[in-house]
Amino acid sequence: MKQKLLVNQIQNFSLHDGPGIRTTVFLQGCNLRCKWCHNPETWKKKSILSYTENKCIVCGQCMEVCPSGAQQIQNGQHIYERTLCTVCGKCVEICCTEALEIVGNDYSVEELSELLLRDRRLYEISEGGVTFSGGEPMMQAEILYDLCSRLQEEHISVAFETALAFPWKAIHRMTKCVDLFLVDFKIFDNEKHKEYTGTENTLIKENLKKLVNYRPIMIRIPIIKGINDEIENAVVTADFLAALGKNIKSVELLPYHDFGVEKAKHVGVNQQMFEAPDEKQLEQLKEVYRSRKLNVVE
Ligand code: SF4
Ligand code: SF4
Known part of the structure; x- marks a missing residue:
């Protein structure tokens, strides 16, 4: 390749x-x-996921699509656990506020x-x-x-x-x-x-x-x-x-x-x-x- x-x-x-x-x-x-x-x-x-907290409306859509449990909503708060993320990009596609973005x-x-x-x-x-x-x-x-x-x-x-x-x-x-x-x-x-x-x-x-x-x-x-x-x-x-x-x-x-x-x-x-x-x-x-x-x- x-x-x-x-x-x-x-x-x-x-x-x-x-x-x-x-x-x-x-x-x-x-x-x-x-x-x-x-x-x-x-x-x-390498490619990484960028998360901009002040763009997030805590809708939970990213949590629904994330296959590795890196996106979570707990007590009304959005939590992104970077160590679990495989940078598959699925959450980027669904996030309507562009709080999530692939860098690289x-x-x-x-x-x-x-x-x-x-x-x-x-x-x-x-x-x-x-x-x-x-x-x-x-x-x-x-x-x-x-x-x-x-x-x-x-x-x-x-x-x-x-x-x-x-x-x-x-x-x-x-x-x-x-x-x-x-x-x-x-x-x-x-x-x-x-x-x-x-x-x-x-x-x-x-x-x-x-x-x-x-x-x-x-x-x-x-x-x-x-x-x-x-x-x-x-x-x-x-x-x-x-x-x-x-x-x-x-x-x-x-x-x-x-x-x-x-x-x-x-x-x-x-x-x-x-x-x-x-x-x-x-x-x-x-x-x-x-x-x-x-x-x-x-
Ligand atoms: S999809 Fe976007 S706006 Fe919704 S909780 Fe996830 S990061 Fe926040
Ligand atoms: S890029 Fe993929 S693995 Fe990482 S948080 Fe988004 S959906 Fe989950």
Whole structure:
């Protein structure tokens, strides 16, 4: 059987995931666990059931159709027992309020490339293309290699948003079919990086040093108040990036937002609330990057 891609969402007319007008494909699966993640529903590399409590009218229809007893009504309250769920989708079909939804759908390379090529005229006139994001697209690199190669044959520009926490061999392979990398760089200090993302960053830094020799890179840094908004982190990060040379095309500082907290609840994840940095602090951080002659995205 041919492998399929597990897609979280496809966003057309995207203006923030690389140059021009793009289609952004968000994929399921991530090997990091950033505590502030704004897409926690993409963490698992499998389909999951999302349950939105405030849409539920406690009608009990889902309980009637669920073959595994995962949906229950007790004392007038709806209870979804995730550990019993086999993600068969029967309750999704019957729920009239859309409180239940399957997250993560399968696409073959053929299906997805056909869909992405529909907007080729838009990509051409805007010098845009297709961006793969996530989650972490490297989690599905094997099959994405075929899709990206196919898009390149059609002269569609391909961008890849990744945290680079993978063996270099796998990343190097993707440089053959990806034109631009959007690299999410979180925190410079290795210990702190591990504390807040669950993964060390030594490999990420090593991969970045190699990747600049192959493809242009746009750096994206989420800024979270009290976690990585101190000047010291910006100074060491900016020095590191500036030393990598001309293929670091831009640096974008992305202030924290709390969208992930609510989305996490729907998929059974507890997410801590953080704060966005102060405007003034953000401006000072940008100045650190500008002072190293890095192109800061406004
Ligand atoms: S079918 Fe939907 S609205 Fe009805 S109890 Fe189940 S989740 Fe709630
Ligand atoms: S997806 Fe299937 S197993 Fe899971 S709660 Fe719904 S009906 Fe039950």
